[in-house]
Amino acid sequence: MVTDKEIAELIFPEVKESIEDLEKRFPLRNLPNGAEVTRFAPSPTGFLHTGSLFTSMICHKVAKDSGGIFYVRLEDTDTKREIQGSGETLLKQLHLFGIDPSEGYLGDKQIGEYGPYIQSERADIYKVVIKYLLENGKAYPCFCSQAELDDIRAKQEKAKIIPGYYGPFAKYRYLTNDERKERILKGDPYVIRFKSSGNHIHKIKVTDLVHGNFEIAENDMDIVIYKSDGLPTYHFAHVVDDHFMRTTTVIRGEEWIASLPIHLELFKTLNWEAPKYAHLPVIMKIGENGNKRKLSKRLDNEAAVSYFLQDGYPTEALVMYLMTIANSNFEEWIFEHHFEHMEEFKFSFDKMSLEGALFDMGKVNFFSKEILSKKTKYEIRDMALAFSKEYDEKLYNLIKRDEDYFMEIMNIEREKENPRKDYEKFGNLYEAISFFYKDLYEQSVKENPLVFNEKFDKETIKEVLSNIRDNLKLDQDEQSWFNNMKEIGSSLGFAADRKAFKANPEAFKGSVSDVAEMVRIALTTKRNSPNLYYVMQTLKKEECDRRFNSVISNL
């Protein structure tokens, strides 16, 4: 009679190592008490998802706050869905958001004593553990074909019983070792399944850092742990990797709660202590049918982190927003700290909401404006350059014409108590500031003739603009300059302040606001612009005169 050991030897003759050897190869980490080892384990199947950024941010934070270790492990066992190069991209994007692992897969290299950190390179490790399970009758080769599987499922669905490969339905679990040997030697394709000893009637108590304690049915599925392509499945790889990489807290999305019993049974069978678990709520969005659904990369721009990068959002803004979802007390904290040093905030799992939040772009915009308004002109220049170099050639060339001039523009009402907050991203900056540039102003006027208030005829506009031009003094302070404009307005029949005009509209042509609007349109082509005084200071007298003249002669 063929023994379990012989089957194990038949399948993995090349495996000589034992679990004890692995335990020695990956010794317990020497870390201070309370230090957490966390990991972010993405699959290289595309660009970074906003939900993944959320998860990795929390993993990073938990490790950092506790003086522990945050590492990245590449879960590339699904070779069909793998996208070449996406692992590197993922790491680059994490870096842009301030998430830098100190260990593991770093994109271009791997660092650390617990590797390899790429699952496809860990085959020898998985095999040792699977061989052990095989030897001890805790796993078996399964020769079930897809057609057989479909058949089992169909029967189960018809009979309205729990679908899956378990108990009496796990037909290949009852094969004798002699039969197994025969089929293996014959070359029949097979996978290796875990032999569950659980029963779903039994409940197990689980503890989750976010959800607290709850009960869940024991696992009784004979899940696949080793695929026919020679790679492990997620469930098995998670247990093996997090054990040997000595992870203390597994932080992952809520969708994993349902498979927790599988993982726990695996840990128990292997006599390993399970890590702590934190299952994070998923970020949602209202779908077309009016119901909540998971943010989808296919349907929602904001699901891909690259969207925020391409649009020129400061990465801090997204991280700050994500922190408000992560911890309900963060918002109050960051207001108290004037939107600065968010890394000093102490994260805690019990301040996390259990329900998936709806992604709120408006709030991202809010944080973005706050953050940008607090930057110095130098920081703004550097950020704008970094963004435009990659995503906005027109803007990049514009800034590069004269960086000092660009900073002067961006510095209008910036470094003061209540700075202007009109920029939320760099993606539309070109449009917003182009009028400051002579040639772009001219081009704009040529393509879109200036639109003045219809209330005033051309002669009035000409009169106002020429008077302003003739009396334009930019060497005086703001108040004097404004008073000067009021006086000119008054002399031409415009009320010096809005109240006087409102009280007696018949007595005036308009108010000083109308005068300012004519000037603003003439100089900036827009109805709205930053403070006119500073705009004129930036443009300089000569250019203002030139624009006034050109507008007057073209009216």
Added chain:
RNA sequence: GGCCCAAUGGAGAAGCGGUUUAACUCAUUGCCCUCUCAAGGCAACAUUCACGGGUUCGAAUCCCGUUUGGGUCACCA
């Protein structure tokens, strides 16, 4: 459908049996300030915490049921 999780305004939420006529933030609306806008200031916006029942002198808070929403049931992670 089974199992698990959840349920406070348009959104994020505080709240942990009685100082709750429900904090705070975003959004929205109005007013003020103002050369426009962005800001800033001041207001308004849940008579009530999905619904029903119970426990209690007292419930958003505890219990039960219902409903609704989400997750999950692969040789994907």
